Amino acid sequence: IAGITQAPTSQILAAGRRMTLRCTQDMRHNAMYWYRQDLGLGLRLIHYSNTAGTTGKGEVPDGYSVSRANTDDFPLTLASAVPSQTSVYFCASSDTGGGGSDEQFFGPGTRLTVL
């Protein structure tokens, strides 16, 4: 069982380019999340999805979009990358999305550098 996979592992991207980070889970979890991790700032929620077909904005959604066409996949798109989006991106999932009481399972992360 893989759990959560993310691709690519790392990427260097020119500013202004479009980029999609992929996330797939095989646990049939309803809820999925995207976080960015920056030194000294911990993990900040970008977007989330409580169930397939629905998405919501987190703490830092600007410059990012997501979609949830099915249960397993939750891609994160940067329409026009900027250097401030240089970060480590983690995808996570939980069995349900309500109440913030479920354990979250994290993928291995994608290290993105925007030049």
Place this chain on the structure above:
Amino acid sequence: GQQVMQIPQYQHVQEGEDFTTYCNSSTTLSNIQWYKQRPGGHPVFLIQLVKSGEVKKQKRLTFQFGEAKKNSSLHITATQTTDVGTYFCAGPNTGTASKLTFGTGTRLQVTL
């Protein structure tokens, strides 16, 4: 907005010494979770506390939830090099459809 702060930001101990990290929320929490992230790795769930004043132990790790449910602590007894990593607390964010708000994390370094 809700803030979850952790102190210290960083601690360096010698193997065998004890370690404590403290987590403080600006709002009352219905529960608190703790995660560990090894260097270069991803966060991994450790435990969840729900009740006021609750104390839970996992081998050398002791987790406590404050009486007012606004703070929590993680204490490691006799640290080992395997304890190296960053420890995060996280609590429900009522301002974002009850998603988790993660604390700023405490990075623990253990040397022989």
